[in-house]
Amino acid sequence: MRPPTTPRERSAPEPAPESTPAPATHGEAAPDRASGPRAPSSSEPSSPAHEPVTDLSDLPPVRPGRHGPAALLPGLPLLTALALWVYAVRHTDVSRLDDFGLVTALHPAFWAGLAVLTAGFWVTVRDPRRPGGWAAAYVLGLLVMERATQAVLYPTPLYAWAWKHDGVVDHLLTAGGLQTADQVGDMAVYDQWPGFFAAQAALVRLLGVESTAMYMAWWPLVSSLLLLLPLLLVYRTFTEDRRLVWTGVWLFYVANWVGQDYFSPQSVAFALHLGVLAVVLRRYGRSGGAGGRQGQAVWTVVLSALVVAIVISHQLTPAMLAVSLLALCLARRYRGWIPPVTTAVIFLAWCLTAALPFLSAALPDMVRSVGDIGGNVATGYGATPTGTGAVATSWAARLLSGAVLLLAVAGVWRQRVLRHRAMPLLLITAAPLPMFVAGSYGSEMIFRVLMFMLPGAAFFAAAALLPRVRTLGAEAGDGTRTPAPARGGLRRGAGTGGPLLVLLAVTLAFVPSYSGKDRINYFPPEEVALVQRLFDEAPEGSTVVAANRNYPLAYASYGTVGHYWFLEDDRRHVDEIVRRPAATLARDMAGVGSPGRAYFLLTRGQFANSEMNGQLTGEQLDRIRESVAASPRFRLVAENGAGAVYELRPERPGGAQGTGGAQGTEGAQGTEGGAER
Template sequence: MTDLSDLPPLWSGRRALGLRPVLPLLAALALWLYAVRHTDVSRLDDYGLVTALHPSFWAGLAVLTAGFWFTVRDRRRPGGWPAAYVLGLLVMERATQAVLYPTPLYAWAWKHDGVVDHLLTVGGLQSADQIGDMAVYDQWPGFFAAQAALVRLLGVDSAAMYMAWWPLASSLLLLFPLLLIYRTFTEDRRLIWTAVWLFFVANWVGQDYFSPQSVAFALHLGVLAVVLRRYGRSGTGGGSGRRGQAVWTVVLTVLVMAMVISHQLTPAMLVVSLLALVLLRRHRDWVPVATTVVIFLAWCATAALPFLSAAMPDMIRAVGDIGGNVERGYGATPTGAGALATSWAARLLSGSVLLLAAAGVWRQPVLRYRAMPLLVITAAPLPMFVASSYGSEMIFRVLMFMLPGVAFFAAAALLPKVRTLAAAEAAAEAGARRKTEPPARRGIGARLRAGFGIRVWGPLLVLLAGTAVFVPSYSGKDRINYFPPQEVALVGQLFDEAPEGSLVVAANRNYPLAYASYGSIDHYWFLEDDRSHVDEIVRDPAGTLATDMAGVDRPSRAYFLFTQGQLANSEMNGQLTGAQLNSVLESVAASPRFRLVAENGAGAVYELRQPEETEGTEGKGPVEGTAVVKGTAAVEGTAGEGGGER
C-alpha cells in the first residue's frame, strides 16, 4: 500500500499565509462594486460625490487601506500583494467617476477634446490670425497630435469616447517611474509601497484628467528616473561606458522632446530640478540639464515664439510678485458650505502630508544623507512661486511637482526604521543568521504588544484618514465638473445648428463642448469681463446682453446659452448667486429681443432677433469693455480650489 504521509499537503501553512492578503482586497472591491451600483449621481449637492456615494464605498476604502497596511509591513508576504492593493486603490480613486457618470467630467477635458477634433478636421496647425488665442494649442501640439492619431487608430468618433477613463490611465503611467525613483534610494518594500500609496492619496490636484499635463508629468518623472538611476552608471570608462552613456542620452532626449512639444510649464520645472541637482553637487553630469535646456529653448525660439512674444511682458511683471502669483481673483473664491469644506479638506490633506514629510526627514537621519538628491528635487519647485502665477494656479502645480519626494519622506515618518541600499546587504545577512537560530518563544501578550502597538495602529489611522480625505479633495466639486447627458445634448444641438461666424454668449465657460467649433464660432463669457460690466448685466440683463450681442450679421446668429454647469460654477466660485443668474435667464426669456430655440432640463438656448425682427430695438455693437474671443489663453486649468477647473 502506498504511504501517503510523505506527500506534500495540498494546502500548506505557507500557501495559506501567502493567499491571506487576497481576502481584504476582494472584500474591498466587492464593497466598491456594490457602492457604484447603488449610488445616484442625478442630483449632486455642493459636496459633490461625497454625499452621493453609497456608505459601502467608505467601508471598502477602509478595508482596502487596512489590508494594504498589514500586508506591506509583513515581510513574509509575497512582493506582488502591495502592488495589487495600490492598483485597487487606483480603481477606487480614479475609476469611480468613470463608472458612475454617463458623460466625461471637467470643462477643460471637453475643451481638449475640441482641440483634438479641430486638429482632425483641419488636418494641420494654424496661426493666431486664423483661430485667435486657441492657436497656442497648435504651438504645443504634441499631446493633441498623439490623441488625434489615437482616435484614428481606435476608429472612434472623438476622444470623448475614452477620456472619462483618462485619470485611471494617466495614474497608471506614473506608477513605473515612481517605483524606479524610490528604488534608487531604498530596497525597503515597506517604504517604497507606502510612499506610492501616499503619493496617490495626496495627489488631489487633478493633473490626471485628459490634458497635456497628465502625460508631461509622467515624462517628467521618467526623465528624473533616468538621471537618478541610470545616467552616468553605464560603466567606469572605455567603449562600453561611452556606448551606455550614449544610449541613455538618446532615451533622455526622446522623453524631453515629447514633453517640450506638449506642455509649457513642465519643461521649466524639469530644468529647475536638474539644475538644483548639479549646482548642489548631487549629480555631477551636466549632459542631462544641458540637453533639456537646449531642446526647451529651441522650441521656445521657434514654434512657441508667437505666444511667448505676446505673453512676455506679463511674465516679466510677474517675476518677484509672490503675493500676486498666489492670489485668487474674482470668481475664484470657494463659496458655500460645500465648496469651503472641499477647499479645507484639500488644504488639510496637503498640509498633513507636508508635515509628515518634515517628520520623516527628522526621524530618519539616514535618508537625509542617502536620499539627499530626492530631497533636493522635492524643494526645487519652490522658487517657481517667484517666477509666475500660471493663471493663479502655480501653488497647485508646485505642490504637484513636490509630491513624489514629499510622499517618500512622509512614508518614512510612518515606519519605525527604514533601510537604504547601503544597509540592504547587512539586513540580508542578519536575516540569514536568524533563519539558522531557533525562534524565541514569546507569550501571546508579548506578541500582541509587539504586533499591535502604536507603531501599527498609529500609521494605519493616518493612512485611513488621508485616504478618506482624498475623496472630498478630489471629487468634492463634481457638481461643477459633471455635465449630464441633457446638457451635452443641448450644447451639441447649438453648435450643430449655429452658422459659421456666429456668437455664443454664456455666463462662463463651464459647459461641455464649449470649444467644439472654435475655428468658426466666437464666444463671450460675460462673468470674465470687468466687474462693472457684470453689474450692468445684473441690473438690466436682457437690454445689456442684447447690446453686447448685436452686430452679428446674417447668416451668422448670436445665441445666449444658459446651463446648469454655468450656474454651479458661478455659485460655488463666488461669481453670481443662483438667484442673480436665474434673474438673468428670466429677463432674457421675457424679452421680445430674444426667442427660444432649444430647451431641456439642463438649460436653454435663446437667439437674439435681428433689428428688423424686433420693433424698437437697434443693434449698437458690443459695448466698450466687452471681449469677444475665439477661445482662451494657453494655461490649463486644474482641480485647485481656485477655479474648480482641471
C-alpha cells in the same frame, strides 16, 4: 491665462547583478544594487570616489511563500474592499449632486471598502513574509476605487477643460493641420504645443472612434497608471525597502488630488517628467567605467526623446524639469551636465521657433509677475469658494496637502539616513519652490508646484510612518550604525495603530479633495445634448454668449464660432447685466454680422460654477434667464431640464447697432491663456 484646476505600469525587474552577493556579515556591507558600486567594508577607507553607500532595507529575506489557501489570506481584505466598491457604485445616484459633490452621493459601502483596503494594505506591506506583489495589487485596487469610480458612475465625461481638449483634437482632425492666430485667434496656442493633441488625433483615427469623448472619462485611471513605473524606479534608486517604496506610492496617489490626471497635456507630460528623472537618477550617477560612459550615449538618446515629447506638449513642465535637473547637479553623484543642458537646448529651441508667437504676446505679463511671490501665491486659489460644501472640500484639500508635507518634514528629521542617502530626491522635491518667483501661471502656480513636489514628499512622508530603519553600511558617512530592528523587521515599541490611523485619514480625505466639486464638473447627458444641438445649428460666424465657460463642448467649432463669457468681463458690466439683463445682453450681442447668429446659453453647469465660486447667485442667474425669456428681442431655440438656448432676433431697420462684449469673442475665449496648455 488660467490653467485648469480641478494629472501606471508595473515596475520592470531590476537588472540582475553579475554575481549573487553573500549576506552581509558583521564586517562587511552588502552591495547597493541601485547605485552600482559596493559599499566599503569597515576595513576599507572611505574616499570621495567610494562614498559609503547605505541601504534603507531593514527587512529579513522573504521566507518561502505558503502554499494552499493560506497563501491567499493577504488578498481577502482586497477582495472584500473591491466587492464593497462594486456594491457601492451600483447603489449610488449621481442625478442630484449637492455642494459636497460625490462625497454625500456615495453609498456608505464605498467608505467601508476604502477603509478595509487601507487597513489590508498597511498590514500586508509591513509583513516581511508577504511578497511585494500583494502591495502592488493593493495599490492597483486603490487606483480603481480612486480614479475609476467617476468613470463608472457618470454617463458623460467630467471637466469642462477635458471637453475643451476634445474640441482641440476635433478641430485638428477637421482642419487637417496646424493654424495660426490669424485663423483661430488665441486658440492657436494649442497649435504651438501640439504634441498631445496630435497624438490623440492619431489615436482617434487608429481606434476608429468618433472623438476622444469616447474614452476620455477613463483618462484619469490611465494617466495614473502611467505614473507607476517611473515612480517605482525613482524610489528604488534610493531603497530596496518595499515598505518604504509602496507606502510612498500609496501616499503619492492619495495626495495627488490637484486634478491634473484628467484628459490633458499635463497628465502625460508629468509622467514623462518622472520618466526623465528616473533615467537620470539611475543612469547618470558617478558609477565610473568606460562601459558606463558608452551606455550613457544610449540613455542620452532616450532622455532626448522624452524631453522632446514634453517640450512640444506643455509649457510649464519643461521649466519644472530644467530646475529639477539643475538641482540634481548640486548632488555629488550627479555632476553630469548632459541632462540639464539637453533639456535647456531643446526647450529654448522650441520657444524661439514654434512657440514664439504666443511667448511674444505673453512676455510682458510674465515679466511683470516675476518676483511677485505674494501675488503669485495669493491668486493660486482662484475664485472664492462659497457655501458649506465648497468651503469644506477646499479645506479638506489644503489639510491633506499640508499633512503630507508635514509628514515629509518629519520623515527627513526622524530617518537620519535619508538626509544622506536620498539627498538627490530631497533636492528634486525642493526644486519647484523657486517657481513661485517666476509667475502665477494664470493663478495656478501653487497647485503645480505642489504636484511636482509630491513624488519626493510622498517618499519622505512614508518614512515618517515606518519604524526607524537600519543601514547595512556606515550611516551618512559618520561610521556609526543603527541598532538592528526587533524580530519581524519592526522595532520594539514602534506600533502600527498611530500610523495606520494617519494613513486612513489621508486616504479618506482624498475623496472630498478630488471629487468634492463634482457638482461643477459633471454635465448630465441632457446638458451635453442641448449644447450639441446648439453647435450643430449655429452657422459659421456665430457667437455664443454664456455666464461662464463651465459647460460641455464649450469650444466646439471654435474655428468658426466665437464665445463670450460675461462673468469674466469687468465687474461694472456684470452689474449692468444683473440690473437690466435682456437689454444689456441684446446690446452686447447685436454686433454679430450675417450669416452668423448670436445665441445666449445658460446651463446647469454654469449655475453650479457661479454659485460655488462666489460669482452670481442662483437667484440672480434665474432673474437673467427670466428677463431674456420675456424679452421680444430673443426667441427660444432649445430647452430641457439642464438649460436653455435663446437666439437674438435680427435688429429692426433703423435700430442702433450694439457694441458690447460679444464683438470681442476671439479675445475673450483666450483669457485662460490656452493654458492647459
